[in-house]
Amino acid sequence: MSQRRFTPLRNGQAMPLARLEELDIDAFRDEILQSVKEGQRLACLCATPDLRVFAVLAEDQGDRLWVGQTRLQEPCFPSITPQCPQAHLFEREMAEQFGIVPAGHPWLKPVRYHRSWGTRDAWGRTEAPVPGVTDFFQVGGDEVHEVSVGPVHAGVIEPGHFRFQCHGETVFHLEIALGYQHRGIERALIGGPHPLSLKHAETASGDSTIAHAWAYCRNLEGLAGVTVPPRSEWVRGVALELERAANHTGDLGAMAGDVGFLPTSSYCGRIRGDWLNLSAAVCGSRLGRDWLKPGGLRQDLEPELARELSPRLAQAWYDTNDALELLWGASSVLNRFEAAGLLDPEQARDIGLVGVAARACGIRRDSRVDHPFGPYGEHPVTISLAERGRVLSRGWVRWKELQESRRFLAEALDALADLPVDAKPAPLPALMPDALCISLVEGWRGEVLHLAITDGKGCFARYKIVDPSFHNWFGLALALRGEQISDFPLINKSFNLSYCGHDL
């Protein structure tokens, strides 16, 4: 492209809002459409109460983010979804939060079923709609039937409503309606940082506590101009990789369980706990609560503790490896994994898929590699890829990533055993006023994006959280097309997306 009108920014870097050119809506749209056409990715699109719209484009091969803004004269603009499907859920979100109508959106429906932040939403409603009541797509025909599931599911699972349009056993289309977990996190963050803000970040998706806490801390550090000492960055890396190892182990076990391969399923259920207990040994919480804080760490991983954890890491890895070698050696498992859950890589790219699910389609996309943060610049990880976009591919990517996490963890614990602890982080100075900061962290599901915009006093005028699940739920729906409905649990598990991370 000859001349860019968006502004370049690095992951975690703060920038005064004044450096952003205020584009008119046509130029704003053109810039997004052109950049996506050239291979960039719409990582975030969001509005503010005063009808400004911000877009973040990720240039994954160039370690750069491009930020643009426009100010709408009226709460309406021509939808970009028809040409750029990655925008579909972001536009629906703006319609619900601020009543901004993306004219020409092909399926304009609520996202979370809450009351508008302003006076009315894009449908003219002033009160919250009834959750799950919307115009669902329907397939017609004599032998077509609909299967409706949820919000409460049959296991210990979060709530969501699923509509399958089926012909016999075959699923033509799956539509997913969420919002049941909506508890108002983004609205609560406005005016912050508040005493509860870090907790809200940590609980955006509880199984990704570290990823969200880290993204939040990095935004504050960027806006306050604070650098985190290298040792503390190492420890944060340990926290994130332990979170990844625990969840990947649990997911592979759950996938084994869904095809009836009980040995791996049983072992992994237990071993996942062993990984979580390593986190608990450092911070007292299996999910990593109160481990990180803005500026550094709330609880340190001291040299003695690092030495103590090394043999426990080796044992957890020995058990994980043993349980998973068994899985990959079972032809009945491979047969089932190989046959289910195909997601076309082209479609995956079009909808802006991220994380494990994207890498399983052969898409090179990992913010630890593309937009290195924390320790990953000096201590890089190798990106793990598979090609075919099936259940097997998503399992295989997890397995490769587990190996890589274990290598990183062993190296980090060795290094931490010889490095003296950093001083406790001082309280942060005031945040830069009228500024913007974007932080990407590669959680175990994929890219966690936090966008902070401050007002003239350095408080959050807007805080946007994009959990990887927000991009990926639509990928699950696409992966169900043409599959047997009885394979839904397995395919769903191979994505294992977050409801609360989507609903916020």
Add this chain to the structure above:
Amino acid sequence: MIQIMLSRWRQGHRTLPYPKELPPLPPRLRGLPRVGKGACPPDCRGCAEACPTQAIEAGPEGPRFDLGRCLFCLDCTGICPKGALHFSPDHRLATRTREDLLLKGDEELRHAEALEGEPLSIFRDSLKLRVVSAGGCNGCEVDTNVLGTLAWDLGRFGIQFVASPRHADGMLLCGPVTANMELAVRKTYDAIPDPKLVIAIGACAISGGPYRHQEEQLGGTSSVVPVDLFVPGCPPHPLTILDGLLRLQDKVRD
């Protein structure tokens, strides 16, 4: 097949011997908060002001905790000028009433009492629970799910999570009950045959937790249905949840 058997031998039998023995807990586990009697300087309100969920009330005789609101974070301990406040490793936190969760830093917690009479005879050896996730962060759910793994083997106590409220003896609820889940919670409760139990897991389900000021949620289970067992934590350790369940069944006592 031989590989499966070899792996079985390598992985071994690792179901925890609890309740005969206490499993090893992380030394930094944050359990019951404690403050020594007379340890607080007069008029000090440091911990109460630092608490992000207003779970601490300062008084002339030291702070009073509301374990139902407590996130077991470190905001209060870090601020105490005397270092008098700490979280003990005591994992036993479950109570039968909301009032029992209010206590001073040197008071004993009144642990959950067993069911009595007919409910005890019905549920002692077979307790089927329908789990409803109603807001929150999925943290309590994952640490409840853990109880079903072979490490904890919940089934040996006759407790099982079931797929229909019609098959259930009670509801185990996580999350603050979002406005969007209120109807589903009520319908689930109504669909469970009498007599039935309700178990609230975690700070959200007891008091709204970190979301208690948000109008998108209702402030916990009690705002919708009566609760029989409260299990504090954010999230509670699996052992804290199991301790509460087994106390109900009269299988763990002090």
